[in-house]
Amino acid sequence: MTESALPWQNRVSLQYGTFIDDLRLYIRGGTGGMGYPRLGGEGGRGGDVYFVAQERTTLKSVKNRYPQKRIVAGTGANSSVRALKGEKGKDCEVHVPPGISILDDDGKQIGEVNAAGERFLAARGGLGGSLATNFLPSKGQKRILHLDLKLIADVGLVGFPNAGKSSLLSKISHAKPEIANYAFTTIQPQLGKIMYADYKQILVADLPGLIEGAHANKGMGHKFLKHVERTKHLLLVVDISGFQLSTKTRFRTAFETILLLTKELEQYKEELLTKPALLAINKMDLPCAKDNLNELMKQLLNPQDSLHLLQEEVIPENTLKFRDIIPISTYTGEGIEELKACVRKSLDEEAEQKNAEYRKKKLLLLQTSEQKHRG
Ligand SMILES: Nc1nc2c(ncn2[C@@H]2O[C@H](COP(=O)(O)OP(=O)(O)OP(=O)(O)O)[C@@H](O)[C@H]2O)c(=O)[nH]1
Ligand SMILES: [Mg+2]
Structure with missing residues (x-):
């Protein structure tokens, strides 16, 4: 090349x-x-x-x-x-x-x-x-x-280059990341805050695009996968029209990009797949988007039906379970408010769950020490 x-x-x-x-x-x-x-x-x-x-x-x-x-x-x-x-x-x-x-x-x-x-x-x-x-x-x-x-953020934007991660960050926060129609526009992590009406703030990290082989340090591989480790939630951003890095590499459909991103995360560190994850499907304003979305939703609902049609190299061992899947367009604003609400809901639920676990542990400790006292 x-x-x-x-x-x-x-x-x-x-x-x-x-x-x-x-x-x-x-x-x-x-x-x-x-x-x-x-x-x-x-x-x-x-x-x-x-x-x-x-x-x-x-x-x-x-x-x-x-x-x-x-x-x-x-x-x-x-x-x-x-x-x-x-x-x-x-x-x-x-x-x-x-x-x-x-x-x-x-x-x-x-x-x-x-x-x-x-x-x-x-x-x-x-x-x-x-x-x-x-x-x-x-x-x-x-x-x-x-x-x-390592960056500590509530949500990390994970996607292939050119998916619209930076466009999304600029739409949901005051951050002004660079946006351009070529791969690897973002070369260092950028942070933005989503501000909610009740003053709650959620910190979002715009990360550089991952590519196939990132887990083996291709592209900016490890430098950036390690940032993903520290974000509490993952927000995968995919281009509904698919992705092709260059004429020398294969075209990947939106479904394949989701599988490939999952695989990169998994191969870097399996635990990354246990993080709560959301999926934003971007560029819904494109003419082909509605049909592609129907197809994609079918594939996501029944992955087994389509996996046998794919090459083995794109298939991860495990899948990411998305808490919500939100079609968006950073151009028209479609789905952006819903996405913000889903991000908020997901983080609130997680915090509530952590609190409940903490309360349970504390109660258990109290009970054991009381028992010891009596014993
Ligand atoms: N049609 C359409 N194009 C979009 C949309 N969102 C972003 N784009 C375009 O997609 C291209 C890439 O956008 P970026 O936000 O720079 O993408 P990125 O994911 O941050 O890319 P990297 O930083 O290279 O990883 C730009 O030309 C954007 O204008 C959208 O909703 N619809
Ligand atoms: Mg970018």
């Missing part, structure tokens, strides 16, 4: 370069202070390094603050005649955006900070010198860590 055939490929790497969602850092706790042999004094402990989640921070600002990507906490004070017990070295608090996974250099997750104010101890300072160590201080803990940003 020549580059000119896919001009967006160049755009992607160029523009993607300014957005950081993964940062590798060298972290070291402070060295302890020297002990004082003659008087038995103990040096101060080295400072610790913490990651602290804070709103309105980005990984880019972390990088700007520490251009060397080295973060070292303060050294503990030496023990002296005036202060036999040396003071602790200064802690270093690195402000990071909420929704960060912390990984070690092998890619294993060792922690996360999700809400503003949450802290993670990234490296401990070394102990000060004391009698036990011949008054020699220890070095602080040293590690290479990755900060991995």
Whole structure:
């Protein structure tokens, strides 16, 4: 495939370069202070390094603050005649955006900070010198860590490129994402808020389009599938007229795109299919839309009848169960209010269910502790 055939490929790497969602850092706790042999004094402990989640921070600002990507906490004070017990070295608090996974250099997750104010101890300072160590201080803990940003949104828009995800976000929120008639217009996640009349707000993430093979990191694969992991609900957006990435790839009907999206999610992480999901069928203003919709609804109701007609490569092991299926057009506004109501209903139901579970658990705990008391 020549580059000119896919001009967006160049755009992607160029523009993607300014957005950081993964940062590798060298972290070291402070060295302890020297002990004082003659008087038995103990040096101060080295400072610790913490990651602290804070709103309105980005990984880019972390990088700007520490251009060397080295973060070292303060050294503990030496023990002296005036202060036999040396003071602790200064802690270093690195402000990071909420929704960060912390990984070690092998890619294993060792922690996360999700809400503003949450802290993670990234490296401990070394102990000060004391009698036990011949008054020699220890070095602080040293590690290479990755900060991995995941978006936390109530609803994530999931679909193939050009399905109209960004158009939908701009219709239901004040966000102004870029919209264009080519694949991969959106190259970084965008957030928008749906505001309801009773002031309830729902955060929606517009994600870049997925393509076949995204689970194997094709396209922008993993960078974006990981954002899907953190959204509470999925809103699949499909183009009723189907999808074709380029003349070299196969045309996929709307039904096939739903299966393929399911398969990508499933192959990346099976649990993604357990998230509550809604389906928006977009571009209902197109002339072929009504007929295609009838066909699609039949296929969705009785998938078994049509699966044998399809190639195996598009068929997932499991299916997504949609709480609602809403035909929409971001051009005419058809179905948009209904979609907003369905999103709201789905999130409210989920919250109610979580509350009920919580109440049940609490009751159970109370009962067991009462029984213990009596016993
Ligand atoms: N006919 C019709 N076209 C639409 C509708 N909604 C969006 N489009 C068009 O579809 C194209 C793609 O829209 P986008 O909103 O950029 O699609 P996207 O899903 O965000 O695409 P990526 O960011 O590339 O993944 C644009 O040309 C839109 O004008 C619709 O309801 N009807
Ligand atoms: Mg887009």
